[in-house]
Amino acid sequence: MTALSQAGPIRLVLPPRTNTGDFAVGDWVLADPQSHLLHRRLTRKTVLERSHEGSNTPQLAAANVDTLFIVTSCTDDFNLARLERYLALANEAGTAPVIVLTKTDMVVDAREYQQQAASLQRGLAVVTLNPRSADAATALALWCGEGQTVALVGSSGVGKSTLVNTLAGPAQELPQQVGDIREHDAKGRHTTTSRSLHSIVGGGWVIDTPGMRALQVSDAAYGLEMLFAEITELAPHCRFRDCTHAREPGCAVQAAVAQGALDPDRLARWRKLSEENRGNTPVQTGPRGNRTIVARRKRR
Template sequence: MHEDVKHVSDQTLPALTDSVLTGPALTALGWSAFFADQIGEDDTGLVPMRVATVHRARMVAQSLSGPVRLVLPPRANTADYAVGDWILAEPATAVLVRRLERRTLLQRRGEGGGAPQLIAANVDTLFIVTSCNDDFSPARLERYLAVANEAGTTPVIVLTKADQVADPGAFRDQAATLQRGVQAVWLDATSSDAAMVLAPWLGVGQTVALVGSSGVGKSSLLNTLAEKSGDDAQLTGSVREDDAKGRHTTTSRSLHAIAGGAMVIDTPGVRSLHVSDLTTGLDQLFAEIAELSPECRFRDCTHGHEPGCAVRAAVSAGTLDPARLERWRKLHEENLSNTPVLTGPRGNKTARPGRRRR
């Protein structure tokens, strides 16, 4: 956010009233009945805001009167909040009172587990951005798809730099095979036509998040969609010609208004995304493997060495891509390793590192 952030004393903040809760201005920020249903009598007089930036020691939220720097209560930790969260605050002091329950949450852990890092909250559509060059990696895209599936957001693969290749449709067709029903589109992130290509997901009140590697054009796409230029524009970086990798130009997550009425969350580029805490995300991504698994002789079949494995039989018959099975196995093992396991008596459980299946 490049707007001037005001302290609460500099502006009048509208408190919670029926007209505010049902008004178009709040809806444009992503408000819906899901959040309105969480408002009770104890919240009378509080201000609804949406978290726009989160830094180590401060947070800025978007209110109906503009961006406001929040005052955190004692012992509050900014790590517990994500860009896109809806919160209620005191109108006179901007003190954060409570966070509303999230509808969706994108998060990740580092390799080997550890505390999860919150990526974005209350996202309707996840734009997984890659480019029509050496950055295009089915294995990396599958990681993002698994995370999107687990969070309950709708993934869309966005292929940038389509103007730099002879056949961008070939990249789109390959991306569309990575998950049943996933949509993939190609565009030039710097062209005004990009907004038309993505219009189905950019309606008023919708929230999208941009994720992907550095240098694929996320910042350029944000500038195009939000019609940002000059000092208001997000910094963009060049890409090295030898490996198509870019420099990190976005260093923190931030919430922006799109000209068409949606909200977009920009995120820093990610070199490697480690999967963890997946329960249904992999089954949705690798539906062809999940559907065959019940036919295996052993219920806990790893599809690696056990006799009577229906999945390996499909590979042998040529009906299942062996590369898909190998990528499934890698993500499955990684998920086991990175997902902490709760142990101990009920009511006093502690987390220990995940395990690898032998």
């Protein structure tokens, strides 16, 4: 297991029975400066976890991330439902999300993409940039200051690795490999196969992650409530406390849809993510003091 120190990259010496799966890129650890023996991991401020279908154990994606750059392009990769999954992940982790739009030169007007992305969550920052341009670092400088850690997520081929190289500057020892885009569908090949940490010229840190097209939502109730705040705030006004906002009489959410104040597609995506979250989130059973965690059974 490697780490970055003031002297540069070092190879850590792990104590017996150390489980490397307990560590994530972005973790801060204490180690002996001479022997490089790992002593302990410091308490995390935030942690990004990714769930896999068929597994109850989440995979650690990154730790101590202050800002999550959700990178997508103004091409076929732009997908509101996928962006909402990333936003729920960031919200649940306590990380501030920022949507970064690339390849704006491939569309006549990028403002439509900006408006659609910004409408997904209140107060959401949306930035358009060219990852290869030096101006990209300036556009993201607000979140990349000294002591700040940012992470990039998104599909392959949207410019994540290029953006990492731009933020890290030409002085980095091992620039991220950048791949080409397939012409027939404008999608990229997986050039980043593992998570990596790089220093930013301004004094911060940036974490690159492999491209992801599938992201399961689990144990993210708070993240979904924040993402779909307009539905969360309407729910208490429904006639029934356990209203599913489907066909119940006196449903304030359905009334908002009928009045044109709420997009029915937005409600449909909320319902899908909420049901997925309930199905993937383990529940506690058993008497007090003797509880066990079991996975919910999926409906057939």
